[in-house]
Amino acid sequence: MPVRTRVTVPLQFADGFATSAEMITFDGLSDGKEHLALRLGTPGEFPLVRLHSECLTGEVFGSQRCDCGAQLRESVERIGATGGYLLYLRQEGRGIGLYNKLDTYTLQDAGLDTYQANRALGHGDDQRSYTVAAQMLGDLGATTIDLLTNNPDKVSQLRKNQISVREVVPTAVHASPANRRYLEAKVAHTGHTIALPV
Numbered sequence: 774m775p776v777r778t779r780v781t782v783p784l785q786f787a788d789g790f791a792t793s794a795e796m797i798t799f800d801g802l803s804d805g806k807e808h809l810a811l812r813l814g815t816p817g818e819f820p821l822v823r824l825h826s827e828c829l830t831g832e833v834f835g836s837q838r839c840d841c842g843a844q845l846r847e848s849v850e851r852i853g854a855t856g857g858y859l860l861y862l863r864q865e866g867r868g869i870g871l872y873n874k875l876d877t878y879t880l881q882d883a884g885l886d887t888y889q890a891n892r893a894l895g896h897g898d899d900q901r902s903y904t905v906a907a908q909m910l911g912d913l914g915a916t917t918i919d920l921l922t923n924n925p926d927k928v929s930q931l932r933k934n935q936i937s938v939r940e941v942v943p944t945a946v947h948a949s950p951a952n953r954r955y956l957e958a959k960v961a962h963t964g965h966t967i968a969l970p971v
């Protein structure tokens with residue numbers, strides 16, 4: 774499954790941080806979606822990698838209900854400094870899609886947590902598979918990596934798919950009054966390693 778295109782794109786974030794990324798596309802990804810890899814800095818023997826799941830509300834519009842926008846911004850800078858890859862995975866709403874995610878927000882506003890709301894609408898807690906991410910890393914020749922995440926499921930799924938995760942590097946904690954319940958649910962429910970301030 775080959776790399777299709779590599780093209781350099783200058784980036785500038787809302788806070789002024791500027792860098793550039795090589796954007797990499799792929800032919801024949803197993804789920805047929807347009808996942809994207811960003812090569813940042815100069816990847817060494819053990820590139821720093823983030824599997825980042827799409828969140829249109831958080832990343833495009835700055836929604837404060839989650840930490841996705843801040844994590845994306847942080848990841849680009851940190852990976853660029855170390856050298857590695859950010860895989861931008863088209864897995865909106867932990868795999869249920871944008872409309873379904875917004876439906877779950879209405880239930881969260883009525884008191885359910887993020888996982889209860891998914892289940893109430895007939896979805897799984899987390900429908901993401903990282904098989905395609907492992908395929909992309911294989912194509913990039915990045916099969917022994919350090920992984921930037923607080924999500925233990927990303928680590929275990931990659932390891933089951935022939936990616937050797939040497940070190941798990943936590944992201945910063947981007948807590949705010951608006952996303953605190955969401956982060957607490959992740960810690961309680963899926964064992965995310967997020968040290969929330971008391």
Ligand SMILES: Nc1nc2c(ncn2[C@@H]2O[C@H](COP(=O)(O)OP(=O)(O)OP(=O)(O)O)[C@@H](O)[C@H]2O)c(=O)[nH]1
Pocket residue numbers: 824825826827828829838839841844864865866867868869874877878887891921922923924927944955959965
């Ligand atoms: N269903 C649902 N999805 C959400 C909600 N809030 C955020 N998301 C989605 O959750 C995903 C977050 O992805 P990631 O940034 O990879 O976060 P993560 O799984 O916590 O893992 P790390 O950030 O690596 O620790 C994105 O696809 C968001 O769209 C929610 O309340 N409900």
Ligand SMILES: [Zn+2]
Pocket residue numbers: 828830831832839840841842
């Ligand atoms: Zn989000």
